[in-house]
Amino acid sequence: MIRAIDFHKAYESTVAVAGLSFAVLPGQVFGLVGPNGAGKTTTLRALSGLVPATRGRLEIAGLDVEQHPIAIKQQTAYVPDDPQLFDDLTVGQHMDFFASVYRVADAETKTHQLLQTFDLIEKVDQRANALSRGMRQKLAVCCGYLYSPQAILLDEPMTGLDPPGIRNLLESVRQRAADGAAIMISSHLLAMIESVCTHVLVLDRGRSKFCGPIDTFKSQFESAGAPASLEQAFFAATSGELSAGASL
Template sequence: MIRALDFHKAYDDTIAVAGLSFEVLPGQVLGLVGPNGAGKTTTLRALSGLIPATRGRLEVAGLDVEQHPIAVKQQTAYVPDDPQLFDDLTVGQHMDFFASVYRVADAETKTQGLLQTFDLIEKVDQRASALSRGMRQKLAVCCAYLYSPAAILLDEPMTGLDPPGIRNLLESVRQRAADGAAIMISSHLLAMIESVCTDVLVLERGRAKFCGSIDAFKARFESAGTPASLEQAFFAATACELPVGASG
């Protein structure tokens, strides 16, 4: 489970996130949407333990992120929009490294399955520095999935992916959620969020405009009994001055 309780983050005099509270249960996929600068990446980075909260409490798998940073990192996978890989290591060596760090059982079988799923099996001996942008993204996801974390945080994961890569990633997210992971995805691709997420958190200037199920969010903006799309609901919500509320 992922949980934020009155989460605040400030950089000097700039407030990036203010009073954010939400939870993602095992099996749920929460879409994090909002304009640039809304606080999406800040929220994911704080949950992963990369940056400290200014105030409030963040939890992953029942562990306080600040009090138990190592244990949280063992339970969390964070894939940023520009993954930092080891350029001199091959695809296979990346997988071996993560398997060793996280003490993955049956690592060889899991590695083969992931590389096959993400069409990297033929690149196993290629260095990361020679991979395309999309292939680097796929490798980062494979490394994240290898140790079966309880919480998966994906920041703009579709960047650089071709259509088959996008399809494979979405299918993998659904499968990981079905296996019990709590997942958060930040993206500007609202149709993708609508297709794979169970819930949505709409951010604007660091504050929540809405947090709840996608169906409930769209129902607030239906017209003549016709449900709005997530995109229509998003633009209607961001046009409102006040938060549009939350629903389970």
């Protein structure tokens, strides 16, 4: 559903991503982790069609991202870490707008369910510029979920969320994956990644350090016969103890 083949992205003389290849199948949840500047946001923005690849190929549902921009957007939801909403529109108007653009069937029912799940029902008539940081994040997720995309890209989605919001978001990720969506989540919260993701893609300075099942990644750093935590494995991988590009 989501695929990168020898993906490179450079900004003038700065290489953000170099030779990245991976595939996310329906039902999988990929955690995208790495230090600041590792290329995580660049990768998600390129997959969503917001920035072009310098070299290589990116695909969503078998379609080339650059050659089929409209079809890609119909299949993909991208929620950035600082979503840009329409400040003068209310919560309900945002949902109506997305329902119209994506021609969502039974939009009223789906809107109600999403706003209820993310505790935004009471804010339906409130403008976006009056919402808290966490509520804006929730609204962006609701807008992204409304048209049932098959590829979901979440960049630091926990920013500003309270504990109930985090719990609801993680449960929604599990449910969307169970329904067949392919999901990528970028986050520095390794405990969260470990709790919800089936696979992990570890980036360091634009290069893949590991790509594969999260349990396999942890098992490579056993201590006294027990797999390491994701945090332990992450620090070992990014400190050079795991060869670049390892994949299982």
